[in-house]
Amino acid sequence: MKNKEKRNIPEDYMDDMYVNIEDLHNQAKLSVGEDEEPTTKKGSTSKNIKARIILAAPILLIILFLILAAVTSLLLKYYLAMSEEMSHLKNQEIVLLKNGLSDLKNTTNDQKRMALKNVNTFKKDLDDVKQQFLQSIKAINKTLESICPRCPDSWYTSGCSCYYFSEEELSWDEARDKCTNMNSNLVMIKNKTESDNLNKLFKIKKGYWIGLRRKPEEVQSWKWLDGTRASFTNWGNNQPDNYKNQEHCGETMSGPWNDRSCRDKLLYICKT
């Protein structure tokens, strides 16, 4: 009977039955739980993640590329702006340097012109002072000529004095008279300055009468022709020695003095 029933079961019914069995089998598997097939489920999840990563990777790359492009653009823009600013500052610096050099050049030229002007002014002032000095010298010489007498020919001039050096030899009295006849006197040497000035005029080393004398009774009292006492003297070594008690007149030995007999014949010096 059973076999007949089997033989009478329609095929569709059998198919539905196999499907139900299959479903039951799957439900049984599900009722048992995932723990019964963990390896299979994990593999599926990993595949999903990989698939998602594969799908997302191009998008991420595009986003990354866009970010890099934006950053690069910003950096390029910043670099261009900085370059332009640096160029602007450099141009400004060049302009300032040019202006500074121009000012310095103008200042230097002004200083040169001012210095040259000062030098010319100083030179002109110096020339004026020189001319004034020369005029003063001429005026002084003219005044001196009017004050100091003009020395006769063959007389020497020293300051405002004239000196005559004789070429003839006379006694002291004769020499004194000779000078008087020429409106002068035997030279009187009253200080060192006059002595030095006279010594510069000697051309030869000889003895000359001077206007110095003492009285035989006053051997210690030497006086000049004008009666003044000889406070300044220029006696030579061991002079006056009053040799043989006969030397009462004074002579200059072209410098140092000596007492000598008034009767001796000597050259003489007159002074005006």
Ligand SMILES: [Ca+2]
């Ligand atoms: Ca003597």
